[in-house]
Amino acid sequence: MSRVDLTEAAAGLLRRLTDQHGPLMFHQSGGCCDGSAPMCYPAGEFRTGRSDVALGQLRVDGVAEPIPVWMSQAQFEYWRHTHLTIDVVSGRGSGFSLEAPEGVRFLIRSRLLTDAELAELADG
Amino acid sequence: MTRYAAPGETGSVVSYQARYDHFIGGEYVPPVKGGYFENPTPITGKTFTEVARGTAEDVDRAVTAAEGAAGAWGRTSAAERAAVLTRIADRMEQNLEALAVAESWENGKPVRETLAADLPLAIDHFRYFAGALRAQEGAISQIDADTVAYHFHEPLGVVGQIIPWNFPILMATWKLAPALAAGNTVVLKPAEQTPASIHVLLGLIADLLPAGVLNVVNGFGVEAGKPLAQHPRIRKVAFTGETTTGRLIMQYASENIIPVTLELGGKSPNIFFADVAAANDAFYDKAQEGFAMFALNQGEVCTCPSRALIQSSIYERFVGDAVSRVERIKQGHPLDTETMIGAQASNDQFEKILSYIDIGRQEGAKVLTGGVPADLGGELSGGYYVQPTVFEGDNKMRIFQEEIFGPVVSVTRFDDYDDAIKTANDTLYGLGAGVWSRDGGTAYRAGRDIQAGRVWTNCYHAYPAHAAFGGYKQSGIGRETHKMMLDHYQQTKNLLVSYSPDAQGFF
Numbered sequence: 369m370s371r372v373d374l375t376e377a378a379a380g381l382l383r384r385l386t387d388q389h390g391p392l393m394f395h396q397s398g399g400c401c402d403g404s405a406p407m408c409y410p411a412g413e414f415r416t417g418r419s420d421v422a423l424g425q426l427r428v429d430g431v432a433e434p435i436p437v438w439m440s441q442a443q444f445e446y447w448r449h450t451h452l453t454i455d456v457v458s459g460r461g462s463g464f465s466l467e468a469p470e471g472v473r474f475l476i477r478s479r480l481l482t483d484a485e486l487a488e489l490a491d492g
Numbered sequence: 493m494t495r496y497a498a499p500g501e502t503g504s505v506v507s508y509q510a511r512y513d514h515f516i517g518g519e520y521v522p523p524v525k526g527g528y529f530e531n532p533t534p535i536t537g538k539t540f541t542e543v544a545r546g547t548a549e550d551v552d553r554a555v556t557a558a559e560g561a562a563g564a565w566g567r568t569s570a571a572e573r574a575a576v577l578t579r580i581a582d583r584m585e586q587n588l589e590a591l592a593v594a595e596s597w598e599n600g601k602p603v604r605e606t607l608a609a610d611l612p613l614a615i616d617h618f619r620y621f622a623g624a625l626r627a628q629e630g631a632i633s634q635i636d637a638d639t640v641a642y643h644f645h646e647p648l649g650v651v652g653q654i655i656p657w658n659f660p661i662l663m664a665t666w667k668l669a670p671a672l673a674a675g676n677t678v679v680l681k682p683a684e685q686t687p688a689s690i691h692v693l694l695g696l697i698a699d700l701l702p703a704g705v706l707n708v709v710n711g712f713g714v715e716a717g718k719p720l721a722q723h724p725r726i727r728k729v730a731f732t733g734e735t736t737t738g739r740l741i742m743q744y745a746s747e748n749i750i751p752v753t754l755e756l757g758g759k760s761p762n763i764f765f766a767d768v769a770a771a772n773d774a775f776y777d778k779a780q781e782g783f784a785m786f787a788l789n790q791g792e793v794c795t796c797p798s799r800a801l802i803q804s805s806i807y808e809r810f811v812g813d814a815v816s817r818v819e820r821i822k823q824g825h826p827l828d829t830e831t832m833i834g835a836q837a838s839n840d841q842f843e844k845i846l847s848y849i850d851i852g853r854q855e856g857a858k859v860l861t862g863g864v865p866a867d868l869g870g871e872l873s874g875g876y877y878v879q880p881t882v883f884e885g886d887n888k889m890r891i892f893q894e895e896i897f898g899p900v901v902s903v904t905r906f907d908d909y910d911d912a913i914k915t916a917n918d919t920l921y922g923l924g925a926g927v928w929s930r931d932g933g934t935a936y937r938a939g940r941d942i943q944a945g946r947v948w949t950n951c952y953h954a955y956p957a958h959a960a961f962g963g964y965k966q967s968g969i970g971r972e973t974h975k976m977m978l979d980h981y982q983q984t985k986n987l988l989v990s991y992s993p994d995a996q997g998f999f
Contacts, residue, residue, distance in 0.1 A: 400757030403734025459840025473840035
């Protein structure tokens with residue numbers, strides 16, 4: 369199983385953004401203002417490294433490459449008991465996330481992972 | 493009690509134009525690609541103006557204009573630059589009400605706050621940096637009998653500034669005042685959620701600045717902010733906002749080897765030691781207000797005291813009183829002078845806050861009050877309002893570790909001093925903190941042990957100029973609101989001068 373999932377609305381938006389910008393990536397931002405929400409960039413635009421962890425890859429119908437979802441390792445320590453679904457809401461996000469001009473914003477919806485799921489993730 | 497008329501309505505003290513272009517080279521110019529985006533007010537959710545959708549071409553024009561003005565502005569005497577900043581402050585003060593109402597309409601915050609805090613602080617900030625600049629000195633070191641080192645502060649040149657939406661005019665001022673004082677010219681990119689109030693300000697002060705000294709390019713982060721941060725002809729970039737964007741801006745700055753200052757947010761602990769409840773007096777009342785400070789600006793402050801740590805021995809009584817205090821917070825129309833908490837800045841902020849309230853419940857935190865959106869009825873039904881919310885839980889929960897950026901506080905208890913400090917520091921951030929104690933020694937030691945750049949001691953949410961502000965850990969780099977910022981916006985020129993007529997002996 370995967371730690372990350374996405375809604376149909378998010379998938380549709382990602383198809384459109386891929387048409388415009390090519391392969392994509394996500395990095396979950398902490399912090400104020402438009403933080404505590406995922407940032408969507410062209411793949412490779414945001415340099416990840418030793419301090420980051422890849423939570424999973426989103427497979428979207430109509431998009432050739434899977435879309436990796438990254439988070440800082442330090443932040444992940446506080447998130448590891450939750451499952452994340454990327455959704456979209458109307459709004460005016462900022463940062464440099466690609467969807468802002470579309471009048472929408474990516475958002476994370478979370479739920480607690482069950483013990484069984486946590487065990488499976490630990491093994492995998 | 494007064495209710496201000498909305499901008500543009502009969503009797504209003506201010507109005508917005510239907511459309512705003514970029515402000516480049518001392519005049520308003522349309523965006524090269526001709527696009528505009530709608531700007532709604534979060535008070536009702538309705539659009540009230542449209543703003544230029546800037547792109548790399550507009551940023552380039554702005555940087556060129558700023559470069560053109562940089563030489564003359566940098567050579568202007570400190571006295572004259574300080575006089576310009578003082579005139580800006582005076583002009584703002586003469587128009588305080590209009591600016592306050594415009595800011596409230598743009599951001600959703602109560603006019604009570606813009607009148608009492610945002611605008612007076614901004615006015616004072618220009619005056620502070622005018623004074624700091626006049627008092628700044630270089631340095632002279634006598635190296636030996638024939639050699640003297642002269643140190644001069646010189647401006648950097650053109651600086652890029654990307655500012656957030658939570659205090660649009662004040663955040664612009666925190667960046668502009670020191671940058672302009674230090675002799676730089678600026679390209680400013682306001683947040684796309686709050687792109688317009690700066691233009692009400694510009695309408696009042698543009699004539700005070702030489703053309704090209706201040707340039708404003710609006711737009712979306714990816715279309716206008718990114719080209720600014722990456723621009724090869726700026727000499728520094730400054731940013732306030734979220735963590736990932738801060739990292740990305742550092743990356744862009746590295747392409748041109750320019751300095752970066754960043755203010756990135758926090759999860760500030762507000763620590764109440766048992767002795768605050770030693771008497772039921774003015775100080776206890778003040779501590780109660782201190783707890784309720786998480787609701788200031790609808791919680792949309794990087795230093796929101798969003799974790800409250802209460803010593804176990806007073807927990808039940810203090811939290812009981814604190815929840816009552818929170819329930820007395822007046823929610824209402826932001827243009828009513830009695831309203832204490834306004835609208836969240838946008839729909840996506842509103843949705844994000846609700847998603848955190850949801851995960852808090854899932855994690856087993858208990859809602860002591862609030863926890864739901866607020867429908868204020870009438871024309872406000874389309875706006876973005878959340879009831880002030882108090883959660884009870886433990887410090888490992890996500891609602892204790894992540895910035896919710898809404899009127900939500902997470903409360904937990906601690907047993908003794910060491911437990912308080914350990915919990916306070918168990919966070920990725922280090923921007924703000926609050927320490928409440930009647931004992932000066934406890935307060936002092938706690939303040940020094942907490943890993944945060946600003947420790948409010950027996951107060952909170954005060955932002956006077958001359959008190960340095962900035963973060964430890966993942967909360968950023970650099971300090972604001974203090975004369976040390978002049979250094980952040982200058983470089984040091986050392987003239988190493990020999991007065992000896994003789995060869996040095998190398999060749």
